[in-house]
Amino acid sequence: MTTLDTSDELHLKLYRQMFLIRRFEEEAARAYAQGKIGGFLHLYIGQEAIAVGAHAAMRQDDYMLTTYRDHGLALARGMAPRAAMAELFGKVTGCSKGLGGSMHFFDREHNMLGGYGIVGGHIPIGVGTAFASKYRGEDRVSMVFFGEGAVSIGDFHEGMSLASLWRLPVVFVCENNEYAMGTPISRTLSVADVSQKALGYGMARERFAAESVIHVRDRLRAIVDRVRETSEPTLVEIQTYRFRGHSMSDPGKYRTKEELEERKRKDVVLRARVELEEKGQSEALERIEKEVEDEVTDAIRFAEESPEPGPEILAPTTYTGAFAR
Amino acid sequence: MSTLRYRDAVRAAMIEEMERDERVFLVGEEVGHYQGAYKVSEGMLERFGPKRVIDAPITESGFTGISIGAAMVGLRPIVEYMTWNFSAVAFDQILNNAAKIRQMSGGQFSVPIVLRAPNASARQVGSQHSHAMEHFYAQVPGLKVLAPATPADAKGMLKSAIRDEDPVLFMESETLYNVKGEVPDDPELLVPMGVANVAREGKDVTIIAWSRLTHVSLEAAAALEKEGISAEVIDLRSIRPLDEEAIVKSVRKTHRAVVAYEGWPFGGVGAEISDRIQRLAFDDLDAPVLRVSTLDYPMPYNAKLEQHVIPSVPRILEAVNQVLYRS
Numbered sequence: 104m105t106t107l108d109t110s111d112e113l114h115l116k117l118y119r120q121m122f123l124i125r126r127f128e129e130e131a132a133r134a135y136a137q138g139k140i141g142g143f144l145h146l147y148i149g150q151e152a153i154a155v156g157a158h159a160a161m162r163q164d165d166y167m168l169t170t171y172r173d174h175g176l177a178l179a180r181g182m183a184p185r186a187a188m189a190e191l192f193g194k195v196t197g198c199s200k201g202l203g204g205s206m207h208f209f210d211r212e213h214n215m216l217g218g219y220g221i222v223g224g225h226i227p228i229g230v231g232t233a234f235a236s237k238y239r240g241e242d243r244v245s246m247v248f249f250g251e252g253a254v255s256i257g258d259f260h261e262g263m264s265l266a267s268l269w270r271l272p273v274v275f276v277c278e279n280n281e282y283a284m285g286t287p288i289s290r291t292l293s294v295a296d297v298s299q300k301a302l303g304y305g306m307a308r309e310r311f312a313a314e315s316v317i318h319v320r321d322r323l324r325a326i327v328d329r330v331r332e333t334s335e336p337t338l339v340e341i342q343t344y345r346f347r348g349h350s351m352s353d354p355g356k357y358r359t360k361e362e363l364e365e366r367k368r369k370d371v372v373l374r375a376r377v378e379l380e381e382k383g384q385s386e387a388l389e390r391i392e393k394e395v396e397d398e399v400t401d402a403i404r405f406a407e408e409s410p411e412p413g414p415e416i417l418a419p420t421t422y423t424g425a426f427a428r
Numbered sequence: 429m430s431t432l433r434y435r436d437a438v439r440a441a442m443i444e445e446m447e448r449d450e451r452v453f454l455v456g457e458e459v460g461h462y463q464g465a466y467k468v469s470e471g472m473l474e475r476f477g478p479k480r481v482i483d484a485p486i487t488e489s490g491f492t493g494i495s496i497g498a499a500m501v502g503l504r505p506i507v508e509y510m511t512w513n514f515s516a517v518a519f520d521q522i523l524n525n526a527a528k529i530r531q532m533s534g535g536q537f538s539v540p541i542v543l544r545a546p547n548a549s550a551r552q553v554g555s556q557h558s559h560a561m562e563h564f565y566a567q568v569p570g571l572k573v574l575a576p577a578t579p580a581d582a583k584g585m586l587k588s589a590i591r592d593e594d595p596v597l598f599m600e601s602e603t604l605y606n607v608k609g610e611v612p613d614d615p616e617l618l619v620p621m622g623v624a625n626v627a628r629e630g631k632d633v634t635i636i637a638w639s640r641l642t643h644v645s646l647e648a649a650a651a652l653e654k655e656g657i658s659a660e661v662i663d664l665r666s667i668r669p670l671d672e673e674a675i676v677k678s679v680r681k682t683h684r685a686v687v688a689y690e691g692w693p694f695g696g697v698g699a700e701i702s703d704r705i706q707r708l709a710f711d712d713l714d715a716p717v718l719r720v721s722t723l724d725y726p727m728p729y730n731a732k733l734e735q736h737v738i739p740s741v742p743r744i745l746e747a748v749n750q751v752l753y754r755s
Binding site: 425 | 453479484485487489490491492493494495496497498499500501502503517520521524525529530531532533534535536537538540569570571572592593594621622668669670672
């Protein structure tokens with residue numbers, strides 16, 4: 104076990120990443136309401152401690168990929184807010200040149216291997232990156248995120264089954280935010296404990312709540328270290344909650360105002376702030392928040408001013424070589 | 429040159445490419461210890477070991493997705509399905525991931541993967557095991573679809589597919605696995621994609637086919653010769669990319685075209701070819717383009733009914749007579 108950094112400096116850094124995701128998405132929601140962003144926009148607000156804690160538990164050369172709720176992980180991995188916002192605006196300066204949109208954030212440089220739009224379909228892809236690491240004799244770990252709504256679909260089970268059978272270094276992270284779009288977990292799963300799904304595959308499992316970003320980092324680091332060491336996969340269920348609807352079109356009428364308010368009191372971003380304030384870091388917090396505000400404002404401006412991709416981009420991004428017609 | 433059966437030619441291509449490139453591996457059901465459901469991979473486990481010849485459980489979607497992920501980060505997987513029929517349960521992986529990742533990532537990631545299996549009818553295997561899947565896949569931009577008819581093309585085109593940077597779907601046939609042919613030994617002799625082959629030259633009518641139907645069309649052409657009709661047979665070999673030029677060039681010469689293939693008549697590759705001919709060679713046509721396809725039913729088990737619904741020499745002759753206004 105490596106000794107974990109628990110300094111205020113690290114905590115401030117993680118707070119900064121969470122605050123960036125929060126503010127980035129709040130501004131994205133505003134731009135969406137103004138009609139500047141089209142299609143779907145699935146916000147991560149409320150779940151930030153997971154992406155940020157997970158990134159802190161991983162190495163930059165490890166592979167990470169997630170669902171269509173992907174802004175948080177991409178920013179945590181190190182994607183520039185400019186490239187992220189420009190992608191939402193459909194601009195050629197976006198991470199995927201304006202071809203992917205909100206659901207398809209990719210960043211090869213930072214080993215962010217994508218956001219994917221088909222529930223569960225990316226889980227075997229994540230396992231495949233772990234397969235490649237093992238095939239080449241590297242010690243990279245792969246981490247693939249999905250919601251509790253994904254654990255009923257076949258690709259989750261095929262990915263889990265093969266990862267266990269072939270002993271692949273992959274961490275399956277179920278972000279259990281209690282609702283698969285509008286359906287509570289009690290109506291989608293026969294068990295309340297998602298991590299039990301590991302049992303049938305003879306896979307290690309862990310289960311905890313995303314109480315704080317440091318807690319998430321600590322728990323995942325221990326798991327990632329073990330996976331790296333043993334090349335055995337693990338299923339991790341992390342209990343969390345999203346404050347917004349499933350996507351921008353969802354008013355979230357399936358849950359009560361009281362439930363939402365209760366959860367917002369446990370907001371991981373707010374809690375990190377309070378804790379750091381108590382440790383006398385008010386000045387640093389204010390500086391960080393100012394920086395993030397500027398960064399997000401700059402990202403919006405950059406996205407607005409960037410050019411759109413032209414039709415000449417379509418053929419070379421469909422095939423690597425000559426277009427096959 | 430060596431005389432090889434089609435299955436041995438496919439195997440030779442895989443072996444040569446795996447010896448050439450450490451990143452290439454084979455995964456699929458029964459490919460290793462069982463030696464391949466159709467013995468295509470016979471001996472490969474012994475040659476390359478279990479790291480590179482990998483038996484997968486019955487998880488087409490799972491091992492297709494895993495191979496796509498591995499390809500994204502630099503490996504070059506060959507995925508064998510027991511038949512293309514079973515790729516239907518991996519359809520989402522092929523449609524939404526293999527074909528889309530390059531575009532969704534703005535060109536940051538490509539998916540150099542080969543998916544291969546026998547395709548179309550295979551003598552009385554019933555409705556669920558007889559699909560001609562090229563029609564489903566050839567519609568998808570981002571994919572390439574090959575369907576060689578001869579051992580030499582099987583070897584040369586599979587090698588091209590393995591070296592390609594994009595997803596290639598390689599359609600073999602159970603009914604072709606025992607077909608023998610001369611195959612070049614040179615491991616650097618590749619057959620390019622997107623280039624059709626004139627399997628038989630003629631001047632009165634063009635028959636366009638691929639895979640097993642190339643052989644059926646050649647039989648039909650031999651029968652037509654006895655009646656004094658000179659039929660040209662174009663073996664497409666590659667469906668996407670499609671050698672439009674070769675088709676048009678032949679039709680400009682013969683002025684009449686019949687497309688013969690397995691697969692249903694509603695839409696599909698045959699309809700695509702007909703469309704291109706009427707668009708690109710309209711003034712050269714002396715008759716409407718006709719298609720000889722599988723009849724519009726699920727494949728029946730009964731042997732006579734199966735022969736009734738799949739394209740045959742008599743049905744090709746009938747179509748040729750129609751475009752020649754001989755009937």
